Amino acid sequence: MKGYIFACTNKTEQECFERMLFSTNKLYADNILQVRKGDLLFLFNMDRDILHGIFKAKSEGRKDIMPDAWRGRYPYQVKVEKEDGAKAIKDAKKILSQLGINWRNILNDEQLNSLLNYIQKPTEFDWNSVKRGNGKEIEEKPSLETTTLWDYPKQSYGKTPKGNNKYAGVTPAFIIYNMIKRYTERGDLVVDPMAGSGTTFDVCKEEGRKCICYDIAPTRPEVIQNDARKIPLSNESVDMVFIDSPYGDNIRYNDHPDNIGGISAETEEFYDELEKAMKECYRILKPGKALGWLIGDQWVKKKFTPVGFKIYERLCKYFEPVDIICVTRRNQASNTPLWQNRALRFNFFLRGFKYLLLVRKPILESTASSKREVKWTHYKR
Numbered sequence: 237m238k239g240y241i242f243a244c245t246n247k248t249e250q251e252c253f254e255r256m257l258f259s260t261n262k263l264y265a266d267n268i269l270q271v272r273k274g275d276l277l278f279l280f281n282m283d284r285d286i287l288h289g290i291f292k293a294k295s296e297g298r299k300d301i302m303p304d305a306w307r308g309r310y311p312y313q314v315k316v317e318k319e320d321g322a323k324a325i326k327d328a329k330k331i332l333s334q335l336g337i338n339w340r341n342i343l344n345d346e347q348l349n350s351l352l353n354y355i356q357k358p359t360e361f362d363w364n365s366v367k368r369g370n371g372k373e374i375e376e377k378p379s380l381e382t383t384t385l386w387d388y389p390k391q392s393y394g395k396t397p398k399g400n401n402k403y404a405g406v407t408p409a410f411i412i413y414n415m416i417k418r419y420t421e422r423g424d425l426v427v428d429p430m431a432g433s434g435t436t437f438d439v440c441k442e443e444g445r446k447c448i449c450y451d452i453a454p455t456r457p458e459v460i461q462n463d464a465r466k467i468p469l470s471n472e473s474v475d476m477v478f479i480d481s482p483y484g485d486n487i488r489y490n491d492h493p494d495n496i497g498g499i500s501a502e503t504e505e506f507y508d509e510l511e512k513a514m515k516e517c518y519r520i521l522k523p524g525k526a527l528g529w530l531i532g533d534q535w536v537k538k539k540f541t542p543v544g545f546k547i548y549e550r551l552c553k554y555f556e557p558v559d560i561i562c563v564t565r566r567n568q569a570s571n572t573p574l575w576q577n578r579a580l581r582f583n584f585f586l587r588g589f590k591y592l593l594l595v596r597k598p599i600l601e602s603t604a605s606s607k608r609e610v611k612w613t614h615y616k617r
């Protein structure tokens with residue numbers, strides 16, 4: 237038996253109780269789809285900071301049990317029934333944090349037991365029984381980002397490695413996790429045309445996404461040898477593309493003659509070759525689906541090259557802009573006292589971030605009737 241916390245607001249709470257249905261949007265779909273009959277559930281009213289409990293799942297977590305509920309805004313749902321002696325906890329945020337619980341994650345056994353004990357007899361609760369490691373489970377999955385500044389102290393998360401953190405230029409797994417959570421659903425197909433050590437493959441596998449990874453010089457069997465300028469997939473067959481391309485010729489990935497990482501970002505050739513890969517990404521993506529391109533600027537021998545801007549300009553020849561995320565660059569070889577000193581003496585800056593350029597394939601008028609699965613919100617001005 238597992239424990240889950242669902243969120244609601246003052247606006248949505250009543251409908252939860254009237255329908256005896258808890259629900260969520262796509263961001264938390266992966267958790268909700270794991271709910272089985274008999275699991276224990278709680279409802280957290282974020283406006284009033286109250287946690288209602290205890291409820292039992294009367295159905296499995298599914299999409300669209302009641303499609304018209306909340307006007308279709310929270311389609312991942314589970315039917316619930318009230319357990320005897322249901323109670324509510326005030327100051328829920330504080331109590332949950334003291335119990336080592338992040339309400340966005342599935343509760344582990346210790347967390348569920350602590351919460352059950354607390355909710356039943358709050359005044360008699362033995363706080364010494366809260367294990368120090370209660371929060372551990374929380375770290376197994378990254379948080380979902382809400383701003384355009386992402387900063388990760390390490391390359392990977394969880395119990396199994398994601399990619400190889402010894403691979404030069406390996407991508408922080410958190411970036412790919414955040415992208416697939418926002419832009420794909422379980423079973424969707426994700427493609428990484430320049431996959432290096434296969435970080436995208438490992439993240440997708442763990443999150444139930446199908447994944448095809450290519451690289452010009454593969455380092456493991458799950459990565460297929462292929463040039464990103466000609467991807468062997470049919471038109472409009474892919475749900476998301478992630479690509480962490482070379483940023484110029486700053487890293488020597490391999491000696492393959494078609495390695496774009498051998499071309500300087502100071503030349504137009506570099507952008508022309510990457511544009512060929514962009515066109516392929518455009519071709520294989522379904523309309524309305526997202527592409528994330530990770531890239532950094534260059535400052536070499538007194539010359540600054542705005543690689544990120546140049547790449548975004550090329551991307552926007554084909555795609556619609558969605559956003560630009562800044563990802564902190566950590567563990568840079570140049571982040572040493574010697575280089576910091578040089579940066580001050582010779583009046584230049586060390587690279588502090590890279591860009592995650594987010595774009596989407598436009599939906600053409602002629603195909604607009606086809607079902608759009610990534611929900612892009614437009615607020616009225």
Ligand SMILES: C[S@@+](CC[C@H](N)C(=O)[O-])C[C@H]1O[C@@H](n2cnc3c(N)ncnc32)[C@H](O)[C@@H]1O
Nearest residue numbers: 405406407430431432433435452463464495496
């Ligand atoms: C920044 S690394 C990717 C890192 C990867 N995401 C990871 O986490 O390990 C860029 C990759 O692009 C690959 N590459 C360069 N030119 C390529 C091409 N023409 N086609 C496919 N891959 C290419 C390189 O071999 C290198 O592995």
